[in-house]
Amino acid sequence: MQVKICGITNMEDALCAAENGAAAVGFIFYPPSPRYINPQKAGEIIDRLPQHLVKAGVFVNETAEEIKRIYDCCHLDMIQLHGDESPEFCRQLPRDRIIKALELKNEDDLKKGSLYDVAAILVDSRHTGLYGGTGKTSNWKLARHISQPLILSGGLKEENIHEALRVVSPAALDVNSGVESSPGKKDHTKIARIMQIVNEADDGSASPVIFTRRKVYRINTDILTSLADAMPPKRSCPHFWNLKKLMTRPKKTSHLRKNLTGTGVNTRAVPRRFISPGG
Structure with missing residues (x-):
């Protein structure tokens, strides 16, 4: 109760x-x-x-x-x-x-x-x-x-x-x-x-739980700061910064593999959802 x-x-x-x-x-x-x-x-x-x-x-x-x-x-x-x-x-x-x-x-x-x-x-x-x-x-x-x-x-x-x-x-x-x-x-x-x-x-019988905590999602700024510090400089590692842009734009297979050369990504394993039809 x-x-x-x-x-x-x-x-x-x-x-x-x-x-x-x-x-x-x-x-x-x-x-x-x-x-x-x-x-x-x-x-x-x-x-x-x-x-x-x-x-x-x-x-x-x-x-x-x-x-x-x-x-x-x-x-x-x-x-x-x-x-x-x-x-x-x-x-x-x-x-x-x-x-x-x-x-x-x-x-x-x-x-x-x-x-x-x-x-x-x-x-x-x-x-x-x-x-x-x-x-x-x-x-x-x-x-x-x-x-x-x-x-x-x-x-x-x-x-x-x-x-x-x-x-x-x-x-x-x-x-x-x-x-x-x-x-x-x-x-x-x-x-x-x-x-x-x-x-x-209270006889122990089940009853609806009414008073519950509000769900609040807070950002851990310490973790974000650590991640930011760990990011490589854009000038020294441009492929790292461009990877998301490359992977989220539909490309033909040949074009995508060409742009990923040298990044360390296994181009044969690029998910099909990132490749436009006919690639």
Whole structure:
């Protein structure tokens, strides 16, 4: 059972979540929230966290361009959309990185949820002017009927975690106010306790893995520098520099072999794909 500790505003709380086995931490980029954190500070925290810990950014009715900017500059792994974003809006972002939060009031909300092609649906509760973080439980009876991978949120705390797992059987949990001493400040004892309860309740059955690291391919500049240093000077070895150009242009066999003479290439073994028809 994966757990995300949301509403992180400082390094100490993030490390506590990681040390107690949380799969992910969430950073809220919505200024009206009492748990708001600016992207620069969030990025500084994220850069110092363990690699295995998934970092999620929470956005409310933000533009796709700004979401992408923060997603990249903060090195986030997941994007949680907690406002009134439409299925069409979600399609502007990478599907397997999106968590869409919904409030379920009735059957119509369930139908609406089925229209979202995202990595997971998060069911939360709302209050006037607040998108989540209300401390109120969500509609568990409706939540259990969500067809997509489900993250349960809304008023979760150690007193009701067992019942939530029994009634809903979600793939993951999202905990915020239930592990706080005050908005934006986590109670480390509560984090440890709620993680212990979840681990003890885990029966080992397979469930979808929702919180996953973003795949980022970084260029190793040290290797590139070494390769550049090893390259022979163009003047002293022109054949080396011209080889790629010769091999990638269709040539007749005789012409290609003539130009490769002296390069050390076995001209009899030139791949047929480099030779034009009739060569």
